[in-house]
Amino acid sequence: MTTTEHEMPVRNHLGLFMKQLVRKPGRIVALAPSSTGLAREMVRELGPETGSVIELGSGTGKITSHILARGIPQERLAMFELDDAFCALLSQEFPRAAVMQLSAERCDEAPLDDVGAVVSGLPLLSMPTKVQRRIVGGAFRKMRPGGIFVQFTYGYRPPIDRPVREELGLSWTVSPKVYRNIPPARVYTFRRAA
Numbered sequence: 001m002t003t004t005e006h007e008m009p010v011r012n013h014l015g016l017f018m019k020q021l022v023r024k025p026g027r028i029v030a031l032a033p034s035s036t037g038l039a040r041e042m043v044r045e046l047g048p049e050t051g052s053v054i055e056l057g058s059g060t061g062k063i064t065s066h067i068l069a070r071g072i073p074q075e076r077l078a079m080f081e082l083d084d085a086f087c088a089l090l091s092q093e094f095p096r097a098a099v100m101q102l103s104a105e106r107c108d109e110a111p112l113d114d115v116g117a118v119v120s121g122l123p124l125l126s127m128p129t130k131v132q133r134r135i136v137g138g139a140f141r142k143m144r145p146g147g148i149f150v151q152f153t154y155g156y157r158p159p160i161d162r163p164v165r166e167e168l169g170l171s172w173t174v175s176p177k178v179y180r181n182i183p184p185a186r187v188y189t190f191r192r193a194a
């Protein structure tokens with residue numbers, strides 16, 4: 001990966017991730033930060049034409065740096081993250097982006113216009129359907145027509161519950177399994193019917 005004027009490289013923050021995992025096991029459910037391979041797959045469809053991007057569950061910024069590497073300026077990025085330590089790190093690493101220490105259920109409050117994508121690192125399948133509905137529904141309300149909701153999962157079924165998919169009229173594509181991730185994961189890209 002080459003560094004562009006839009007990208008700020010993120011140092012390896014595995015130590016901070018592991019510390020927060022031990023301190024807040026109910027809130028941080030990933031076993032490890034996303035791998036480079038997974039991060040690249042998550043942002044594959046992004047580019048300067050995407051417009052603004054919202055990232056949900058930004059953690060230590062691994063996927064964030066790949067979003068920026070696709071030509072999204074920091075000023076066109078809003079990150080939703082609840083963990084205090086991660087928010088402090090994100091604010092330091094990405095000073096021109098909007099770091100929102102709010103629930104992803106409020107993603108439609110992102111201070112951005114022309115949102116073309118929402119990239120989610122949240123464990124949606126572990127959340128109640130009503131919470132998924134608020135997150136995914138809010139994301140599609142905030143996005144312009146044709147926007148995409150990108151979500152990874154470790155499982156074999158779509159990472160958004162069927163009632164939410166049906167209510168929102170979602171279709172999706174799925175990536176091949178990313179084996180160089182712990183655990184291996186797939187990336188789903190959801191779109192809403194016009």
